[in-house]
Amino acid sequence: MDDAILNALLVMASIGVAAAVILYFVAQKFKVIEDPKIDLVDEALPGANCGGCGYAGCRAFAEGMVKAGTMEGFFCPVGGNDLMKDIGPILGLVPEDKKPQIAVLLCNGSIKNSIPKFDYDGDQTCSFTTNLTAGVGGCSFGCLGGGECVDACNFDAMYMDPETNLPVVKFNCVACNACVEACPRDILELRNRGPKEKRIFVACVNKEKGPLSKLNCNVSCIGCKACVKVCKFDAIDVNNFLAYINYEACTLCRKCVEVCPTDAIHEINFKPRKPKPPKVDKPKVAAKPKAEKQAEAVVADLTKDLPKAEAEVEVKAEVKAEVKAEVKAEVKVEAKVEVKPAEATATEGEEVKSEN
């Protein structure tokens, strides 16, 4: 009996020793010498592996940056400027400052604005339907409502609004570019978040002549150039009957929004306008419904919850802040969302502020 136990012990021990020796030599033989900075940078990165930086993952991004020896052209959209400032000392470099961005949907062809002309029954993938038909509303440029962008989002920053059948970008968007690349019709664009989250953009990508695009959609850009004339900063271009506002040049003066005959230009998160004497010639384009619509388009996720449980929104934000401590830019946006429920009535969206 004793012999058996002894034998077993001996055999086990000798196998262990042999394995350890083999492992040691193999490890020596196949050792990969790597710049320790890569590990440090990799640790500092959020680890989301979203690919928003243009690299296959966070590790690849770290490798690329360390090997390149410069931070120019390297930017982690998830971590943002703060993260890049943290990484700078590791590499002994100073990062360039980039303005925080957010994905913006350049289409407002909701079910109401672009009335469905047929009933689509088949595979819902946007990249398939874009070849099959022009889209249920008839616009061959606008959103197909298949939600491929939402599927592409790794940060739960998008959802499909069942009422409009359009995707909605939430505030926690990190501008990783995944949705922009997923959209087969190039409707999403990364734009600067702007001071206090204020943005002005043309929510249309239709390049057809005015009368034609108007046939399918009430809120399409018709290329009338009214906005170009009123813009003092040369921020608006019209190409192929489509206006585009350059966000770098735009000063958010809001003049173009007023003159747009089709409400194609959206303003987001502005204070409500001072009441003006009612215009006789443009009864449709009243300020209030427009503001409502814009609020709905971008901050619907927050406004929905506002009247009921604004506290919950804040709590949620705090919890997220703890969990994703390293995702600093996101945390800032999330955590500092202030809600003034007292004013949350007709123009809810505009009260949602971010002190970024």
Next chain:
Amino acid sequence: MGLLTVSGSPHIHGGLSVKKLMWGVVIAMMPAMLASFYYFGMGAIKVTLVAVVSAMLFEYLITKFILKKEPQLHDGSAAITGLLLAFNVPSNLPIWMIVVGALVAIGIAKMSFGGLGKNPFNPALVGRVFLLISFPVQMTSWPVVDKVFPLGLDAITGPTPLGIVKEGLDNGEPMSDLMSQIPSYTQMFIGESGGSLGEVSALLLLLGGIFMLLRKIITWHIPVSFLGSVIIFSGILWLIDPNAYVNPMFHLITGGMMMGVFFMATDMVTSPMTPKGQLIFGTGVGIITIIIRVWGAFPEGVSFAILIMNAVVPHLNSLFKPKRFGKEASNG
């Protein structure tokens, strides 16, 4: 006029559905099921009912409350799993064991992989093998076939022909003695051998199989290659030494062979998808079955053989592609 519907082509469908396929299998199993009721009586009815109901119940509960999806009981796949499980157990098995078997079959072998179509192993067989390994005594005490409709639950138990031969050969008894202990081939073929519910009548299982072939629910590849390899492999052994190995005919009509050939190995989900792959699969199952029956510890090997071959199905699928059109241009 409402809005027109638009979708990609084609715009018509042949009308075949999962439901039709599955209920077709159930119909094919009916004759053998009725035969088992006739031979084993109330016990068989009880086992079948419990197995089917509990399989369907578990599927319903798991889809509804764990996967949070709409249960698809009407497609009949859970009913088939239940029926197959019942076919694979003796009629005097305690009810709670059947329920456990159904839970293992549906819960572990099917739903944990994502439900219909995603399971790598045949759920009913996983359930059966689980029971066989966990409760070997109850799973192998087969009630002896009594032509009188036995209403009582305590039927006399005894070994199956396969068991008799296996044990006898292991103990060195001569073949001729053993052959006299088992029923005649005709009796076994029509259904007078003890065993699981579904092992009772090879003839009726064969009928069900032919029905499925005619209805194009299954193709000929797996049954033919399975039976062919069993006949050839056991035939070779028998020719080498008729005293040590039983003849191929015995292998064909005893045990779960017919049930395995037509209902288990041909399960669409767990069998290869190309004709070549199916031939290899059938051959493999046949050979492994005979190996287990002749040299293994268990008298019956069909279920193990099918499970083993199930495991290599993904490889068969990627190794044996169908012949592509125009791959080798044959001019002339």
Next chain:
Amino acid sequence: MGLLTFKMGGIHPPESKLSAKSAIEEVVLPKQAVVPLSQHLGVPAKVQVKRGELVKVGQLLAKGEAFISADIHSPVSGKVAKIEPRVDSTGFRKESVVIDVDGDEWDESIDTSTDIVKEIKLDQKEIVERIHRMGVVGMGGATFPSHVKYMVPDGKTVEYLIINGVECEPYLTSDHQLMLEKGEELIIGITIMMKALKVDKTIIGIENNKPDAIENLKNIAKNYQGITIEALKVQYPQGGEKQLIDALLGREVPSGKLPLEVGCVVNNVGTAYAIYEAVQKNKPLIERIVTVTGKTVGKPSNYKVRIGTPITELLEKANCDMEGTGKVINGGPMMGKALVLLNVPVTKGTSGVLLLEKAEAKRMPVLNCIRCSKCTDVCPMGLEPHLLSIIARQAENERCEEEQIMDCIECGSCVYTCPSGRPLLDNIRLGKSNVGFMIRNRSRK
């Protein structure tokens, strides 16, 4: 001996030839004709007329300048009202010429008599040139410009001309009726094609559910050299080029190659008739035969329609019950495209207008794949649709290419047979467009 057919896969959907044996009727001219400038595969034609110009029937409207392109002629006489993008059957806008119809004045060069001209006066080069200039395209549905097929590259020889009279799509009967009524013209068209290709052997493949057409053509072909008619077993998709060659000659066109590789040129019977009219009558492709059929059609019929006629007018003439209709298809039920709007024009590729009932229009609910491999069994190209569908959806483009996704002929047999109602072909089309894009990018580098 059994009838010939192709070897791999195939299905047999219900034939539903409701409009069979209904003679070809002419449809009255529309008030306004919309003629898209891109009715064929390849580069759109360049417009040659101006707004306000008066045009005659058969006058050139647009010229196909690229190699793979086709001329467009005016199907009506009248005034060019507009040249603007108009919605086509898929909902996309395409540049079109809109003509307000005024009378029916034909161009003088066109022989409008119904006499059959047998003598072929033109030589080979002139024939090809004439086919090119008359805007003839493949009438089977793919609308590939026909003249391209008759410009055989150096080093290739054509052994057989194969004429496709299969019409394997359920419901459609336009080719069938053409073979019955215009047999003589058809065969003359074929002799013209044979002259253009310098071949002496032609096989016309017809499925044997059209015995009268087989009989009719056999009788006529007796008087001509080198034309044989072969009855084929009914099986879909026998009308596919590659399947037809396989069925008739047992030759397999290699993957990614043209039928020319095995010494064949395949054309549709409709094309043969169009070539007859182009060469012997100098008449451009301005009208075609369209089947209007379906269970909600009061009078399923075959119409001779001018290009540019709105489909709504056909539906009115055929006395359709639009209330019960859920889907309108341009073409057959297997490969046709569902119409987005009804007021779109008939084009060169409109082989039929099929109306489906509301109940038929919807697809069945999608279930999990049960790996029954029925799609693999029926695939005429020996592909694995279940696999392609999954990897196409996951955008594994390299693997799709390895599994030969580009060989898919989009016949729809897999979807037709799938018991789980999975959108296999939708996914495969997506994969094909991705892989095609990838291949083009690669060759550009």
